[in-house]
Amino acid sequence: MKTALVLASNSPRRRQLLQEAGLTFTIRPSTIEEHMDQKLPPSQVVTDLATQKAESVPKNDEEVVLGADTIVTVDGKILGKPSDEEEAFKTLRFLSGRTHEVFTGVALVKGKETSTFYSRTEVTFYELTDEEIMRYIGTGEPMDKAGAYGIQGKGALFVKEISGDYYAVVGLPLSKTVRELKKLGVSLP
Template sequence: MSSQEFNLLLASNSPRRKELLEQLGFSFTAIGSDIDESVKQHEDPITYVKRMAIEKAQKQNTKSNTIVLGSDTCVVCHNHILGKPTDFNEANAMLSMLSGNTHQVLTAIAVAQQDEVSVEVVTTNVTFKTLSQQEIMNYWQTDEPKDKAGSYGIQGIAGQFVTSIEGSYSAVVGLPLYETAQLLAKHGCPSPMTKN
């Protein structure tokens, strides 16, 4: 089948993921997947982020002509999964942990097509400068950290905290462009940029 015979669904309401998928040139519909994002006991970060992406993709009822793309991002520091903060104290603890350290951002992408699911995890190393308590407080007051894994958005104000990045910038934002294009192509939905 050609890619034009498929309906592509993005299992996310994230404006960042929508922008990134649009950047690849795809036409798609975005539908959020409401799932339980709790970490299971003894679940390691890679297993967790894979499970989240697969569950998001499988939550949407896939018809034979529909491909669903699910994605999940988690921030990991010293093997601790840092989720979205519920208040300043949580954000302060997370940002203090990231301060002056290198952490990993794991982004899983899953493509579901009827009963078939493919998943891939992209790991990026991100290093932060040392943050003062005042910087953390000022950053919290911008509201940017409140809906972000690890309490920061690299594409926003927090970009100034990052001293180096090793890996995929777009994966840290929420959707690895290269790997997403490759995985969709594997399922018969190539990027419009590769069409004759």
Template sequence: MRDFIYLASQSPRRSQLLDQIGVAHQLLLAGPEEDAESLESVRGAEAPGRYVARVTGLKLDAAVERLKRQGLPAAPVLCADTTVCLGRDILGKPADEADAVRILKRLAGQSHRVLTAVAVQKGKQRVDAVSESWVRFAPMTAAQIKAYVATGEPLGKAGAYGVQGRAAAHIEQIRGSYSGIMGLPLFETAALLRSLGVRC
């Protein structure tokens, strides 16, 4: 079998992005006994860049442990985490539709940052990077926000939107990494994987 990596993420978009650069991968997902969501809690007034790098490191620690516990064949393990922030405020995944409306009202007509951290471990070696991008939403009416939230797309997504989905109709400008905003910055990811000897 040719080289492959483990992707410790439930995001179908991250899997598609790895396919895009020709990286064979298998999913290494948290079981019900692991409290994966608790890893994403914010500590006090933590800076967004520090937060996203720390959470990604914790996810990778848990994934490496999972690999050992399950006795799976050795291969590099990749984790990523994306956070949306307005100033220093971290806008996580909405709790429900009302929360999604609240978040989108804040983003409408504003520029915000999207930070995606990637970390890969192979044996004892660990490499990581953080991609920073900027997204500007056009002003949105209450009816537009409500209609978008009704699609269900904002739920489960940092910042209550998916750049590759219907939110694109409201995004005026993007600076940085489109794939990073989707959840896996391909330039940085490929560089990290190559540094560990994985072909992209």
């Protein structure tokens, strides 16, 4: 029997990455309220959140459920998704001219087994003017993204340098994910 893949997310970015990899999957979004323990290291925060999502989705023994979560940190401080334009502005002003870390955690659940991993990527921004930040906020792009920017969109114009997995910053460390799915019996293209 083939092992089917279930994505426990409504994220258009994760969906697009899996499609680009040629994977066939079903979307069954997690609806749980996430619980984040900010005392934990960022790597554990993202794998815990990914696990919460993946384990909350109904599944059968022929399915692997993929849960993922992404956070942005600066000096150990977690920067979430902005609640409004003012918070987006403050976040982007804070990231201006600095290096931050993007952690993406992945949980794969098959039957009673759960495996997790994470990716850590450093992203450095150019110095940003208030005008650049306001113009970007006006696009609406920062409002549903950790750290208030999307590297795959107009936020790419702020990026001076990246060290690590670009796709993890988008929302899913794709190569590692595909390799782990293969180990669990998911058919690959």
